[in-house]
Amino acid sequence: MAHVSAAWITIGALAVATAVIKAAGPVALGGRPLPPRVTAVVVLLAPAILAALVVTETFASGRSLAIDERAAGLIAAAAAIWLRASLPVVVIVAAAAAAGARAIA
Amino acid sequence: MSVVTAERPATIRDGIRAGLPFGAAAVLLGLSFGVVARPVMGPEAAIVMSAFVFAGAAQFGSTAVLAAGGGAAAAIIAGILLNARFLAMGVAYAPSLFGGPLRRALEGQAVVDASWALANRGGGRFDRNLLLGATLAQYPAWQLGTVLGVLFGNAIGDPRDLGLNAIFPAFFLALLVDEARTPRARAVALGGAAIALALVPVAPAGLPIIAACLAAVVGAWWRT
Numbered sequence: 001m002a003h004v005s006a007a008w009i010t011i012g013a014l015a016v017a018t019a020v021i022k023a024a025g026p027v028a029l030g031g032r033p034l035p036p037r038v039t040a041v042v043v044l045l046a047p048a049i050l051a052a053l054v055v056t057e058t059f060a061s062g063r064s065l066a067i068d069e070r071a072a073g074l075i076a077a078a079a080a081i082w083l084r085a086s087l088p089v090v091v092i093v094a095a096a097a098a099a100g101a102r103a104i105a
Numbered sequence: 106m107s108v109v110t111a112e113r114p115a116t117i118r119d120g121i122r123a124g125l126p127f128g129a130a131a132v133l134l135g136l137s138f139g140v141v142a143r144p145v146m147g148p149e150a151a152i153v154m155s156a157f158v159f160a161g162a163a164q165f166g167s168t169a170v171l172a173a174g175g176g177a178a179a180a181i182i183a184g185i186l187l188n189a190r191f192l193a194m195g196v197a198y199a200p201s202l203f204g205g206p207l208r209r210a211l212e213g214q215a216v217v218d219a220s221w222a223l224a225n226r227g228g229g230r231f232d233r234n235l236l237l238g239a240t241l242a243q244y245p246a247w248q249l250g251t252v253l254g255v256l257f258g259n260a261i262g263d264p265r266d267l268g269l270n271a272i273f274p275a276f277f278l279a280l281l282v283d284e285a286r287t288p289r290a291r292a293v294a295l296g297g298a299a300i301a302l303a304l305v306p307v308a309p310a311g312l313p314i315i316a317a318c319l320a321a322v323v324g325a326w327w328r329t
Binding site for chain 1: 265
């Protein structure tokens with residue numbers, strides 16, 4: 001717990017910054033339709049951002065890439081999704097697979 | 106995830122119902138955050154962070170920086186970069202919001218990944234009630250999970266032994282599969298993943314996710 005005051009500074013700053021980030025778009029652009037060219041990008045933001053989150057949360061280990069138990073979890077999650085499992089089941093299957101892979105490794 | 110049919114407009118209650126599975130996942134995610142964060146920042150700070158930051162990736166990312174001995178400035182930058190995607194999501198969501206700037210600013214706070222994806226109606230339209238309701242289902246779940254993780258962290262030990270570090274990727278994959286329904290969206294997803302992976306070794310955490318938005322720009326302009 002050597003970082004307690006740094007943690008509180010981080011929490012305060014991130015609480016404010018996150019609120020500002022989330023408010024910026026709605027305050028600046030609320031209620032008005034976006035130009036069609038912008039809308040065309042916006043509809044594709046979800047797959048781009050979510051795919052980036054999937055691979056970084058699975059393979060990033062600090063500044064390097066690693067294949068570890070999270071990859072086993074992701075494969076199991078993919079299988080569960082393919083079998084149309086509900087989201088809580090998907091994440092539990094992923095956790096079980098990752099825990100198993102870690103125990104074996 | 107078309108929980109509500111087009112016959113009647115969605116209510117906030119519909120959103121809460123649709124958000125319950127995400128809430129169940131959020132308990133587990135929050136639990137893993139509580140376990141990871143408590144030894145780094147102490148129990149109170151972990152709980153306060155979940156209450157006031159309420160953004161999983163940024164909370165994990167900035168906590169990892171603190172745990173590695175990085176200072177507050179580095180932790181804050183990591184958290185901001187990991188949350189910068191909400192800027193793009195807010196721009197996308199903005200046309201679906203009405204009322205004055207203050208009200209829009211407040212409603213914008215409800216944007217989290219799962220709710221935003223769930224409320225996405227396609228064509229740049231978002232269902233405000235679905236988004237609000239889904240977040241109302243996830244917020245208390247995230248707090249509950251964090252408190253449980255803080256309380257039982259010692260008994261849980263290393264969260265990786267329970268596979269808790271695999272929950273986040275699985276959560277995002279489930280959201281992604283639901284969004285990548287057209288060939289163009291799937292191509293953009295592959296492009297975004299490739300950009301992010303390529304940048305991980307050379308850019309601070311969070312930046313690869315922002316850069317992946319380039320795939321959406323290219324995908325939008327690509328003629329088929």
